[in-house]
Amino acid sequence: MSRRSDPTEPPPAKSPMLSSPTTINSLGEDLLLEIFLRLPSLATLVRAALTCRPWRRAVASSPAFRRRFRELHPAPLLGLVVEPQHDALPAFSPAQRRDRDVLAAIRGGDFAFTPLLDPQDHALDAPLRWRIQDCRGGYLLLLNWDAGLLATVNPLAPWGTEYFDFPFDMEASPGNPDQQPVSLDVHLLSSDEDPMWFQLVWLLYEKSRVQVVVFLSDTSDWYFLPWFEVKERLPPQDADKYWLQSGSQANGTVYWPFTNQEHMLKLDTDTMEFSVSELPPYLKGRQGCRFVVGETKDGVLCIVFCTGLSIGVLMNRVDDDGVESWILSGMVHYEVGADPPINNHTLQVMAIEDGFVYFTTSEMVLVLCLETMKLEKLFPRSFRAHHFHPYVMAWPPSLLGNYGSFFVQDGANNAN
Incomplete structure (x- = not known):
């Protein structure tokens, strides 16, 4: 016989309904x-x-x-892109890392640069003499004198390779070979947040004046800007025709050292205006001293140089009156240990990227963190070329938002 509940007692509480479990998709x-x-x-x-x-x-x-x-x-280093020595494509030396996601990015890229083997009839049968001019924003900027072409190649998005004809004929006039401007180098300007925008800046110079030729992605045209007279090159200065060295880019400015180690030519890439400044006293007149201008992780302008097996870091400071000065912020000595270089002049600074400075000896690739001033060995050097460019992973266009087929809107998007 079933028991009857006491009418004076409250009814038993109902079991609570189980709520739907929280998942990451519901966040x-x-x-x-x-x-x-x-x-x-x-x-x-x-x-x-x-x-x-x-x-x-x-x-x-x-x-x-x-x-x-x-x-x-900081974006991870995927490896080093090495300048070829002969008729060959650039080579890639992967960073020796065990991070499976970094390895997946390397495996998913075309670091053999196969688009350059079939440049859509641009280069025809020209030799594969592609030389690296710049590496920025995930793109390599390469130059081929025989084909009269520049190319931008992204190993992680090889289908986006583009080619650009030279804006001028670099063949010297037979009657006036000395009047032909010297073509120094080309630099790539890019944006972290707008992958569809870029500029190419090509420097030309004569005995006492300089000029840049600029390619704008907005118009797909080249523009010749006015010549700029460099008063530091006027007589009685030396008359060496090749008086500028290859440049480096930092904080929106491109810097080209004078060969005589006395001055630097500067180009403000926002205004496209030239100026000249003296080298810091630590570098002035030091022939053969290799240095690179760059920036720290916090955007502070710096110069890193090598003397023998010692590394110096100069920081740019501006006082309350707006006067700039260069302060030696630290020195680091490379302890060769079990892998001594062939000679004491093989420690070379190559590039500054995202607050890290990259060096080579005859046997080793090194990196210096500017924040901690800690020098570390990356991996043994496996290439003979003297020049390389660190390839740092860039943000893919699909994660940068509002443009073209990747326009972000409520509801479905056009691309994954």
Whole structure:
């Protein structure tokens, strides 16, 4: 016989309904991006964000998130792109890392640069004499004198390779060979947040004046800017025709040292105006002293130079009156250990990227962190070429948002 409940007692409480479990897909974009900030590297973020459209849209629609991620996680070095010595394409020496996401990025790229083997009839049968001019924003800028072409190649997006005809005929006039301007180098200007925008800046110079020729992606045209007279080159200065060295880019300015180690030519890439400044006293007159102008992780202008097996770092300071000066912020000595260079002049500074400085000896590739001043060995040098460019992973266009087929909007997107 069933028991009857006491009418004076309250009815038993009902079992609570089980709520739906919380999943990552049910999180709002703000929480999702906070989780993404804790991922270890850009390579890991790319693999995660391209999993689905909502995750891609969350990253692509937030410049503030991308700025915070860059501050917390420097883009990983994928390897070194090495200048070929003969009729060959640039070679790639991968960084010896065990990070599976970085390795996946390397495996997914075309670091054999195969688009240059079939340049869509641009180069016809010209030799494969592509020389590296710059490496920035994930793109290599290469020059082929025989074909009269420049090319931009992104190993992680090889289908986007572009070719550009030279803006001038570099054949010297038979009657006046000395009047032909010297072509020095070409630099690539790019934007972290607009992958569709870029500029090419090509420097020409004569005995006492300089000129830049600029390619604008907005118009797909070359523009010859006015000549600039360099008073530091006027008589009684030496009359050497080749009085400038290859330049380096930092904080929106390109710097070309004078061969006599007395001055630097500077080009402000915002205004396209030239100026000249004296070299710091630490470098002035030091023939054969290799140095590179760059910037720290925080954007402070710096110069890194080598003397024997010692490395010096100069920081640019501006006082309250606006006067600039160069301060020696530190020196580091390379302890050769078990891999001594062939001679004491083989320690060479090659490039500054994202606050890291890259060097080579005859046996080793080294890196110096400007924040900690710690010098480390990356991996043994496996190439003979004297010049290389660090290839740092760039943000893919699909995570940079509002342009073309990647335009971010509410609802479905056109691309994953």
